[in-house]
Amino acid sequence: MILLDKNSNKAIILAGIISIIIGVGVARFSFTSLLPLMLENSINIKFAGFLASLNYIGYLIGALFAIFIKDIQSKIKFFRVGLFISILSTLVLGLTSNEIVWILSRFLAGFGTAMILVVCSSIVMSKLNLEDKTKTMGIYFSGVGFSIVITDLIIKTININQNLWQSSWLILAIFGLICSIYPIYILNIDKKIDTQIVKHKIEKSMFSTFILILTFAYFCEGIGFVVQATFLPDIINRIEGLEGYGSLTWLFVGLAGIPSSIIWMKLAHKYGSVNMIILALFIQIVGILIPTFSNSLVLNLLSGVLYGITFIGLVALFMNLGGKLSAKNPVVLMGLITSAYSLGMVIAPLYCVALYEKFNSYDYSLYLTAIIVFIGALSLIYAKKLKIVQE
Numbered sequence: 001m002i003l004l005d006k007n008s009n010k011a012i013i014l015a016g017i018i019s020i021i022i023g024v025g026v027a028r029f030s031f032t033s034l035l036p037l038m039l040e041n042s043i044n045i046k047f048a049g050f051l052a053s054l055n056y057i058g059y060l061i062g063a064l065f066a067i068f069i070k071d072i073q074s075k076i077k078f079f080r081v082g083l084f085i086s087i088l089s090t091l092v093l094g095l096t097s098n099e100i101v102w103i104l105s106r107f108l109a110g111f112g113t114a115m116i117l118v119v120c121s122s123i124v125m126s127k128l129n130l131e132d133k134t135k136t137m138g139i140y141f142s143g144v145g146f147s148i149v150i151t152d153l154i155i156k157t158i159n160i161n162q163n164l165w166q167s168s169w170l171i172l173a174i175f176g177l178i179c180s181i182y183p184i185y186i187l188n189i190d191k192k193i194d195t196q197i198v199k200h201k202i203e204k205s206m207f208s209t210f211i212l213i214l215t216f217a218y219f220c221e222g223i224g225f226v227v228q229a230t231f232l233p234d235i236i237n238r239i240e241g242l243e244g245y246g247s248l249t250w251l252f253v254g255l256a257g258i259p260s261s262i263i264w265m266k267l268a269h270k271y272g273s274v275n276m277i278i279l280a281l282f283i284q285i286v287g288i289l290i291p292t293f294s295n296s297l298v299l300n301l302l303s304g305v306l307y308g309i310t311f312i313g314l315v316a317l318f319m320n321l322g323g324k325l326s327a328k329n330p331v332v333l334m335g336l337i338t339s340a341y342s343l344g345m346v347i348a349p350l351y352c353v354a355l356y357e358k359f360n361s362y363d364y365s366l367y368l369t370a371i372i373v374f375i376g377a378l379s380l381i382y383a384k385k386l387k388i389v390q391e
Contacts, residue, residue: 006186009128013136015186016124017143018179019083023116025147026176027086027109028055029229030168033152036233036246037165042097045234049353052230054103055110056345062114063338072126075119080184082115087176094169110342118338123187125323137323138265141316145261145308148254156247210390211325211333213383215340217277218318220376222344224284225311227352227362227369228253229345232304235362241295249304256308264313265320273321274380274389277314281377284310288370292363325390344372 002008035048043051062082069075089109092101124140125133151172158168228235232253233246268276287306290299318341319334326333352365383389 004185006188007127007129009130009136011186012124012127013140015183016120016140017146019079019116019120019183019187020141020143021147021150022176022179022183023082023086023113023120024144025151026090026172028113029148030090030151030155030172031055031106032230032233033148033155033247033250034165034168035231036237037159037163039234041163041165045356046353047099049230049349051102051106052226052349053346055106055113056226056342056349058107058110058112059114060110060339060342060346062111063118063342065111066114066118066122066334066338067336069119072123075123076188078115079119079123079187082112082119083176083180083184085109085112086116087173087180090169090176091173094166094173097166114338114342118334120183120187121319121323121334127187133320135262135265135269137320138262138316141261141265141312141319142258144312144315145254145257145259148257148308149251152247152251152254156251207336208388208390209386210383210388211336213379213388214318214321215337217281217376217380218337219340219344220372220379221281221284221311221314221318222341223348224281224288224344224369224373224376225314225341226345226348227365228288228307229311230349231352231362232307235291235366236300236304238362239291239295239300242297242300245297245300249301252301252304253308256305257312260309260313261316263309264317268317268320272389272391273317274384274391277317277321278377278380280310280314280317281373281380284314285370285373285377288366288373292366321391 003011003014005011031051039045039048066078069078085108089105089112092105096102121137121140125137128136130136154172154175155168158164158171233250236242236246236249237244264276264280283306287303287310290303290306294300318337322333322337348369351368352362355364355368356362358364
């Protein structure tokens with residue numbers, strides 16, 4: 001059976017998608033889906049922002065750590081560690097409401113997510129038996145959209161008649177444990193790959209002016225990503241006339257995100273990755289600003305759609321470009337740019353909570369976020385003007 005063949009491209013991609021569902025969906029985005037319920041009964045927005053930042057600090061440390069994982073055996077080992085941490089950190093949230101445990105859990109969950117998103121991406125790229133992996137990696141990154149939709153539907157089903165957010169964590173952990181069996185089997189050590197992928201030196205030539213600009217742009221996108229990734233359901237729920245529609249908007253984010261990376265990667269293949277990154281950043285700015293000037297349900301659902309089709313596509317575009325620019329050891333540049341991305345994610349929840357507490361509104365956080373994303377887009381336009389773009 002082809003899906004049980006460890007060297008089948010289809011099996012490798014499916015295992016990668018399932019890994020993302022566990023490490024990104026269960027360990028990260030389920031927090032966003034459950035946040036409105038937890039804000040009602042358990043935590044306040046300040047603690048929520050603190051937990052989000054801690055999660056991204058864990059992610060940042062994981063991304064930095066991933067830079068130094070240079071051989072396939074170590075990548076496999078830490079990928080599996082990431083799966084285990086993602087499941088365990090979810091499980092404990094359903095077993096206790098102790099704040100210290102929650103703080104430690106969200107920090108470790110961030111590390112686990114980095115091990116999956118960064119290291120698993122490298123394993124998938126290494127194992128795929130294709131000359132041009134761009135379009136296929138677009139399918140792989142569709143797992144981010146699936147991770148939102150699947151975890152959100154599980155949560156909606158569990159909480160259909162009452163608030164069972166603690167039970168939701170337990171069920172998500174069990175779901176993640178069952179799903180982890182397949183990627184552990186498929187994304188295994190392959191002797192053929194082992195002879196080709198050995199330790200590589202980190203060369204200074206990897207860090208060109210363009211790479212530094214690309215890294216800065218991804219930092220800006222990390223900020224652009226995280227405000228809505230953490231607070232979007234609550235942002236929508238607090239708009240007059242849209243109370244209760246936050247969860248629906250978040251579902252639209254995931255649905256829009258499923259095909260987004262495939263579409264963006266196809267466009268990148270035709271028009272260039274940097275051009276598509278710039279376009280996606282400008283589209284994202286529109287989505288960020290919609291909740292600040294409209295209480296229309298249609299427009300705010302569109303905001304979710306624009307966010308979904310851009311943030312997932314941008315992850316795919318940046319990560320794929322980083323991998324191509326360091327083909328011998330893709331995890332190096334992928335780790336570098338993801339570190340910048342996660343640094344942006346650490347900063348954003350903190351200023352978001354501070355501005356919300358000062359003005360009792362998310363609008364100012366969204367304004368600032370849009371400005372920062374705009375600066376990121378301008379930096380890439382500047383790189384094009386200097387004619388230093390590498391593709």
